[in-house]
Amino acid sequence: MLLPRLATLLTSLSLCALAQAAPTAYPLTVENCGSSLTFQHAPARTVTIGQAGTEMLYALGLGDKVVGTSLWFNDVLGTYKAQNDRIERLADNEPSFEAVIGKRPELVAVELEWMVGPQGAVGTREQFHELKIPTYLLPSDCEAKDNLVGADGTRLAPFRIDSIYKGVSQLAAIFDVQARGEQLNQQLKASLAQSIATAKNQQRKDVSALVWFSSAEMDIEPFVAGHKGVPDFMLSTLGVRNIVESDEEWPTVGWETIAKANPTFLVIARMDRRRFPADDYQKKLAFLRSDPVTRNMDAVKHNRIIILDAMAMQASLRTFDGLAQLATAINGYDLSQ
Amino acid sequence: MSRRLIRALLVLLTLTVALIGGVAIGETSIEPSVVLQVLANKLWGAGYVLDPIDEGIVWNYRLTRALVAAACGAGLATCGVILQSLLRNPLADPYLLGISAGASTGAVMVALLGVGAGAISLSAGAFAGAVTAFVLVILLARVSGSASGTGQIILAGIAGSQLFNALTAFLITRSASSEQARGIMFWLLGNLGGVRWPSVWLAVPVAVLGLVVCLWHRRALDAFTFGADSAASLGIPVRRVQILLIGCAALVTAVMVSIVGSIGFVGLVIPHAARLLLGTGHARLLPASALGGAVFLIAADVLSRTLIKGQVIPVGVITALVGAPVFALILVGRRSAR
Numbered sequence: 001m002l003l004p005r006l007a008t009l010l011t012s013l014s015l016c017a018l019a020q021a022a023p024t025a026y027p028l029t030v031e032n033c034g035s036s037l038t039f040q041h042a043p044a045r046t047v048t049i050g051q052a053g054t055e056m057l058y059a060l061g062l063g064d065k066v067v068g069t070s071l072w073f074n075d076v077l078g079t080y081k082a083q084n085d086r087i088e089r090l091a092d093n094e095p096s097f098e099a100v101i102g103k104r105p106e107l108v109a110v111e112l113e114w115m116v117g118p119q120g121a122v123g124t125r126e127q128f129h130e131l132k133i134p135t136y137l138l139p140s141d142c143e144a145k146d147n148l149v150g151a152d153g154t155r156l157a158p159f160r161i162d163s164i165y166k167g168v169s170q171l172a173a174i175f176d177v178q179a180r181g182e183q184l185n186q187q188l189k190a191s192l193a194q195s196i197a198t199a200k201n202q203q204r205k206d207v208s209a210l211v212w213f214s215s216a217e218m219d220i221e222p223f224v225a226g227h228k229g230v231p232d233f234m235l236s237t238l239g240v241r242n243i244v245e246s247d248e249e250w251p252t253v254g255w256e257t258i259a260k261a262n263p264t265f266l267v268i269a270r271m272d273r274r275r276f277p278a279d280d281y282q283k284k285l286a287f288l289r290s291d292p293v294t295r296n297m298d299a300v301k302h303n304r305i306i307i308l309d310a311m312a313m314q315a316s317l318r319t320f321d322g323l324a325q326l327a328t329a330i331n332g333y334d335l336s337q
Numbered sequence: 338m339s340r341r342l343i344r345a346l347l348v349l350l351t352l353t354v355a356l357i358g359g360v361a362i363g364e365t366s367i368e369p370s371v372v373l374q375v376l377a378n379k380l381w382g383a384g385y386v387l388d389p390i391d392e393g394i395v396w397n398y399r400l401t402r403a404l405v406a407a408a409c410g411a412g413l414a415t416c417g418v419i420l421q422s423l424l425r426n427p428l429a430d431p432y433l434l435g436i437s438a439g440a441s442t443g444a445v446m447v448a449l450l451g452v453g454a455g456a457i458s459l460s461a462g463a464f465a466g467a468v469t470a471f472v473l474v475i476l477l478a479r480v481s482g483s484a485s486g487t488g489q490i491i492l493a494g495i496a497g498s499q500l501f502n503a504l505t506a507f508l509i510t511r512s513a514s515s516e517q518a519r520g521i522m523f524w525l526l527g528n529l530g531g532v533r534w535p536s537v538w539l540a541v542p543v544a545v546l547g548l549v550v551c552l553w554h555r556r557a558l559d560a561f562t563f564g565a566d567s568a569a570s571l572g573i574p575v576r577r578v579q580i581l582l583i584g585c586a587a588l589v590t591a592v593m594v595s596i597v598g599s600i601g602f603v604g605l606v607i608p609h610a611a612r613l614l615l616g617t618g619h620a621r622l623l624p625a626s627a628l629g630g631a632v633f634l635i636a637a638d639v640l641s642r643t644l645i646k647g648q649v650i651p652v653g654v655i656t657a658l659v660g661a662p663v664f665a666l667i668l669v670g671r672r673s674a675r
Contacts, residue, residue, distance in 0.1 A: 008363045044377055089584040216448070216459065217458060217459050217460070217531040218458070218531070219530075219531035219532070219533055220526075220528060220531030221531075252649065254364045254396050254530060254642070254649055255398065255530075256363055256364045256365055256394050256399075257364045257365055259390050259393070259394060260365040260390065262390070262393070275448055275449070277447065277458065291393075291397075292393040292396070292397040293390060293393035293394055293398060294399055296389040296393060297390065303419045
């Protein structure tokens with residue numbers, strides 16, 4: 001839904017952006033999440049672990065530099081489908097260490113630190129670096145976040161959108177496509193500004209929300225967005241209060257607490273994963289409408305339920321699509337009564 | 338007769354007070370008067386006009402929780418009594434037969450490997466795992482067993498538990514993301530948050546049935562206190578009673594584990610506490626243990642919801658955290674009374 005608007009912006013901004021950016025001077029040294037990476041030339045072969053990084057590289061026009069992908073949460077964005085079909089998918093979830101190095105990558109781009117952190121699910125960064133394979137971690141998952149504390153890491157400070165722009169700029173510098181990076185960041189910033197402006201049209205001030213990701217069992221306390229993560233950033237940017245106050249990334253909160261807080265609207269995640277029944281957004285909707293307590297919540301009674309792509313709830317380019325979708329929905333609600 | 342009636346009334350009264358306590362206290366604060374009005378509305382159609390959310394929370398969330406907590410506590414404590422008596426081992430508890438380990442494996446297989454592709458719930462997986470583990474343990478005990486075989490059952494249970502725990506650990510390290518592993522661990526440590534009326538209709542009859550079957554065999558259980566041989570010399574069909582009661586304990590435990598996860602401590606310690614206070618006669622020991630387990634688990638559940646505001650602690654953590662010191666007090670108290 002955002003793509004046509006992005007396309008127009010892209011054409012209008014491309015000329016001035018091209019003029020601003022200088023080519024990368026190699027050797028290039030990048031400070032990244034506690035490691036210092038040096039590049040003698042732009043990597044020709046990249047393996048990605050995590051969908052956010054994969055789609056970011058595609059958006060930078062670097063699809064032909066990607067030789068393997070892994071850790072998918074949803075289908076690839078429609079625009080990149082043809083591109084993505086030509087590239088080998090090493091694994092749906094985390095790939096094995098040898099599957100990654102077997103591709104002889106010159107760069108491994110990683111979305112989530114626990115994949116290559118001190119207890120790396122794939123391998124530690126040191127293991128990769130010993131083989132002279134640099135690992136680039138998206139700053140959104142390591143800056144102001146301690147991934148050794150708490151199940152999904154613990155944010156030490158609220159998520160900042162700048163960490164996404166930083167990931168785009170650094171990847172653009174590494175691959176010597178700085179103009180394209182600059183241009184992409186301009187588009188993202190324009191999109192964000194547009195979403196904020198849209199949400200401002202909503203007259204009522206004390207708007208609150210809950211973001212429900214999934215639940216281990218249908219009726220059990222759900223995993224919901226905590227106070228410092230990406231979904232909370234999305235809500236607060238649009239002037240909406242998150243009713244959850246925990247600092248954990250995805251805390252479990254009881255339905256009793258949620259129902260009593262009675263948020264103005266609900267956001268539920270749509271995903272392709274099917275490990276828990278509540279992964280299916282249809283089942284989430286059915287629960288909300290049939291449970292004797294939740295069906296009496298204002299948001300459910302007035303059908304103020306937004307179905308949001310789970311990838312938009314992670315730091316990624318889709319976060320901006322999600323913001324646009326939320327803003328439009330918030331603006332559309334008649335909250336005068 | 339009248340003393341027995343008074344005792345029965347006392348048991349009912351205690352249980353009712355505990356249930357009302359469980360309903361009145363929760364994550365959020367609801368006025369006690371509102372709580373009573375909801376109960377009056379639902380039980381006697383009193384027709385007070387109330388916030389439907391409050392009404393739903395009290396009737397559908399809190400009451401079901403308290404009832405299932407009571408049923409689980411009673412069920413697990415009863416199972417603890419019969420296993421300790423039959424196997425003549427003070428360390429026997431309902432999970433001795435590999436049931437909780439099997440339940441974990443079953444739940445993990447559903448959640449991580451996608452067995453059943455979302456159609457089978459964690460509970461169903463846990464129940465299947467628990468029954469599988471129990472059957473394996475009993476087969477092992479039979480194959481290796483001597484005539485009486487109580488030692489064999491314990492050893493087979495240990496082997497079975499170790500095997501299934503290793504399987505669970507293997508599956509988790511092999512394929513879990515942290516979020517899923519957490520969801521499963523949280524559930525396995527005991528959780529009453531997903532409980533609704535269907536769970537009540539399952540848990541309460543099973544607990545009552547288990548208690549009735551055990552009470553029916555109270556004299557046989559008394560005889561087993563002195564060993565299987567003396568029980569046999571008293572004319573008790575040892576094999577049949579053993580199979581029936583152990584099977585009954587396994588089934589009750591498997592049902593409870595599949596509803597609320599493996600809540601520890603209740604089945605091990607409540608029977609001992611009851612024995613210390615009331616002696617070893619099963620006619621009194623069984624109902625007392627059931628009541629103690631019920632009240633204890635309702636209280637533990639209330640604590641688990643209120644100890645940290647806005648967050649629920651696994652009830653299994655609370656049972657041990659609160660239960661261990663309480664049990665220590667009973668132990669010490671008994672000694673000084675002697």
